[in-house]
Amino acid sequence: MIGQLSKAAGRFPRLVVGGRDLTLEVAFTALILLLVAVAATTSDTFLTQTNITNVLKQMVTTGLLAFGMLVVILTGGIDLSVGSVVALSGILTAGLVSGLPIPVAMGVGIIAGLAAGLVNGTLVARFALAPFVVTLASLTTVRGLAFVYSEVPIAPEDPAFFTLGSALLGPIPVSTLIMLVVFVAGGVFLSRTPAGRSIIAIGGNAETVRLAGINVRRHVILAYAISGACAGLAGVILASRVGIAQPSVGVAFELDAIAACVIGGASLAGGRGSVRATFGGVLVLVLINNLLNLYGVQSFWQQVLKGLIIIAVILVQRTPRST
Amino acid sequence: MILELRDVRKDYGGVEVLHGVDLQGRQGEVLAVVGANGAGKSTLIKILAGAQPMSSGEMWMDGERVELRSPHDAHDKGVRTVYQELTLVPELSVTENLLMGDFPRKRGLIDWSAAHARARELLESIGFGAIDPRTKAGRLTVARQQMVEIAKALVTEPRVLVLDEPSAVLAGSDLESLFALIRRLRERGVLVIYVSHRLAEILELADSIVVIKDGKVIETTEPARTSEDDLIRRMAGRKLEQIYPDRRQERGDALLTVTGLTRRGEFEDVSFTLHAGEIVGLFGLVGSGRSEMARCVFGAEPATSGTGAYRSPAEAIAAGLALVTEDRKRSGLVLGMSVRDNIALTTLRGPLIDMGRQRRDVAGMVDRLSIQPPQCASMPVVRLSGGNQQKAVLAKWLLAEPRVLLLDEPTRGVDMATRVEIYRMIDGLARSGIGVLLISSDLTEVMGATDRVLVMAEGRITGELRSDRTTEDEILAYSMGQHA
CATH class of the missing domain: 3.40.50.300 (P-loop containing nucleotide triphosphate hydrolases)
Structure with a gap:
């Protein structure tokens, strides 16, 4: 296999290896390596074990939310409720551990997320409501439910509650491994299973898919359910890592998740997006966050810079329109 | 001579799809372009419409070299293109689709009755008077939408009108109206470039016929000197015994x-x-x-x-x-x-x-x-x-x-x-x-x-x-x- 640069497809030169366009992969790897290099040379703390573990743990929430978001975005939808679901599943789990075995309590948290996703998906698919409006409504409803359950933060005392979020397997946090498993399984799901292929096709042209005998509604509901379950899992892991569950946690988490997908080249119109590139988007976001923290940039400026960087990355990776 | 293409080439990503096309069209002529799929007709239309730049070659109008960098340029030169795909905004009325921002005004506000009147006048003048300009475009049948598309290209009189498969969705009296319109435009001195797969109507309508095959013009002829069979043979590059297979089949359950x-x-x-x-x-x-x-x-x-x-x-x-x-x-x-x-x-x-x-x-x-x-x-x-x-x-x-x-x-x-x-x-x-x-x-x-x-x-x-x-x-x- 010989790599070749071709200027064929658009404004930026494309790198094609064995018939596959690897431009995006190479660009991402380069960008991430660049970020790592800049971080390693300008900060004494970046390469320390503590910081690396920290980064690995931090990326779990964004990563899980981004994968779920990608599945929904592929159908041509959007899930704005994930931040609220993180809060609800976290506080539910933390509240239940006093009376239930920890794995069961955590299971309930994940199922709460799944249920929120099922409701979102049903409203979108069955009643043909706009995804933006449905999930905006559940953003506030689910947040409200989290506060209804407990107005104050809940801090479980059983140390076993912290295991999921803080345990290490060798140098790598268990929670990071869980996220990686989700991404690998998710990649297989989207590329190799009929349901995954259908979800992508629905975002491209739902009518064509419906006439091919595929149940469009069921697959749309499935997509939101996956997003809800991922958010539920993220909420449980986050509560376990921080050691305390707050009903106010997760505000604007949906934005990072959407940003990761879009940085990874997903089209908000649906039908186009990649699991690997979304993972790259997560890495980019987390590294930028970490860098700005290490530099001690004030958090409001961090928000400003992050927004600008997202725009810059999207401009560079924008795929040219094919004719 | 109002339009001339000289040695027009076009490549997409290193693959040349037009290999030096020459084309000449006169005022008041119906010039039909025919060719098999992939022959390069669509590309040629896009170049005429200014939607795609040519890779090399020249375009001349009235003895002057012109360069079309955008559909807007083409518009300025009086070249209008009606594509096969419908481009109307379905939620807007026929009037709004036709006038597209160029509304008559009264005291700074849109004068709707004047706008509808102008649209109706336009539709009537080209023989499409059956279409109510107040209807939302999306509620018209596909055939009627196609007619509005054509009307839109005629809001200001074009010098060159490119029609891409205009008859594909038309039948009966709609088709008759279209042909009558094309004949009137020809009398008024418009060059009509007509792309169609329906060879019978081309033989009836065209003054000259250009056959494109594999990105090249392989023949320029006239209806009187050719026939349906002849055109098919040239487009396909092989002799076709007949178009439809013999059907003498026993039917089953x-x-x-x-x-x-x-x-x-x-x-x-x-x-x-x-x-x-x-x-x-x-x-x-x-x-x-x-x-x-x-x-x-x-x-x-x-x-x-x-x-x-x-x-x-x-x-x-x-x-x-x-x-x-x-x-x-x-x-x-x-x-x-x-x-x-x-x-x-x-x-x-x-x-x-x-x-x-x-x-x-x-x-x-x-x-x-x-x-x-x-x-x-x-x-x-x-x-x-x-x-x-x-x-x-x-x-x-x-x-x-x-x-x-x-x-x-x-x-x-x-x-x-x-x-x-x-x-x-x-x-x-x-x-x-x-x-x-x-x-x-x-x-x-x-x-x-x-x-x-x-x-x-x-x-x-x-x-x-x-x-x-x-x-x-x-x-x-x-x-x-x-x-x-």
Whole structure:
């Protein structure tokens, strides 16, 4: 296999290896390596074990939310409720551990997320409501439910509650491994299973898919359910890592998740997006966050810079329109 | 001489699709452009419209060299293009679509009655007076929308009017209005560049005919010096004995029996039987309910009453039905996906898809239907030419191994050589015992490619005729409800 640069497809030169366009992969790897290099040379703390573990743990929430978001975005939808679901599943789990075995309590948290996703998906698919409006409504409803359950933060005392979020397997946090498993399984799901292929096709042209005998509604509901379950899992892991569950946690988490997908080249119109590139988007976001923290940039400026960087990355990776 | 192209070349990503096209058009001329799919007609139109820059070559108008960098440039030079695809904004009125921002005003506000009056005047002046300018464009039939598209190009008098398959959705009196309009434009000195697959109408309408093959002009001729057969032979580059295969086939058992099928507001009391091994034509003008009926049988829309229709596409497919819809972009293909993903859509089986088998199945179909280019499986399906996109839709359904094939305008916007391939394929499928319902608004096709013809008018079946014993006039009479 010989790599070749071709200027064929658009404004930026494309790198094609064995018939596959690897431009995006190479660009991402380069960008991430660049970020790592800049971080390693300008900060004494970046390469320390503590910081690396920290980064690995931090990326779990964004990563899980981004994968779920990608599945929904592929159908041509959007899930704005994930931040609220993180809060609800976290506080539910933390509240239940006093009376239930920890794995069961955590299971309930994940199922709460799944249920929120099922409701979102049903409203979108069955009643043909706009995804933006449905999930905006559940953003506030689910947040409200989290506060209804407990107005104050809940801090479980059983140390076993912290295991999921803080345990290490060798140098790598268990929670990071869980996220990686989700991404690998998710990649297989989207590329190799009929349901995954259908979800992508629905975002491209739902009518064509419906006439091919595929149940469009069921697959749309499935997509939101996956997003809800991922958010539920993220909420449980986050509560376990921080050691305390707050009903106010997760505000604007949906934005990072959407940003990761879009940085990874997903089209908000649906039908186009990649699991690997979304993972790259997560890495980019987390590294930028970490860098700005290490530099001690004030958090409001961090928000400003992050927004600008997202725009810059999207401009560079924008795929040219094919004719 | 008002328009001249000299040695125009165009390449997409290193692949040259136009190899030096020369074209000359005079004032008051109807210049027809014909060619097989992939011959380069669409590319040529895009260059004339300013939508695509030429890679090299020159364009001259009135002895002056012009460069079209955008559709806006073309507009300024008086070159208007009406594409096959409809571009109207469905939620806006016909008036708004026609005037597009250039409204008459009174005290700074839009003067609506004057705007509608101006639109009505325009429509009447070109013979489309039947269209109410206050209607939302999306509520018009496809044929009427096409007429509004043409009217839009005539809001200010063009010098060159490029029409891409304008007649594909028109029939009967609509078609007559279009031809009359083209003749009037010719008298007024407009150069009309007319791209069409309907050779009969080209021979009737054109002053000169340019045949394009493989990105080159291979012949420039006149209707008096050529014939349909001659043009087909030149476009295809081979001698075609006849367009339609001989149909003398014994029919087998009934495969699909529809009785009293009704969907309120669309069609009523439709009954027919489709047998193994036969090809039944279904003719009807736009609005006759033919496509709606086929979609309903397939389970895409629920029936109000009657039997024979399936409850969902999944049930229909399980029972061995396949539906090739009339609009491949809206309901036949997922344009953003590859050829392979599109063809495999009816045969996704799990839990894990067998990728090796999918690859083989798709490659087999690409080969069997000779979809061009042969190595297209991983290409985005939008990159195929119209005819090959249509073949991809057919491939998707053939992979599901249907016993009943419902084909809705399968040759719309498809060139003659590909049509012939499609007719051969349909004939072969019927010979293997498949029952085919061929819905068409093309009279020659509906008579030539079938065993018998059902005619629909205003939602009802008004006639059933034997293809070898009927005439175009007879079918047309039934389709206007005159025999009922």
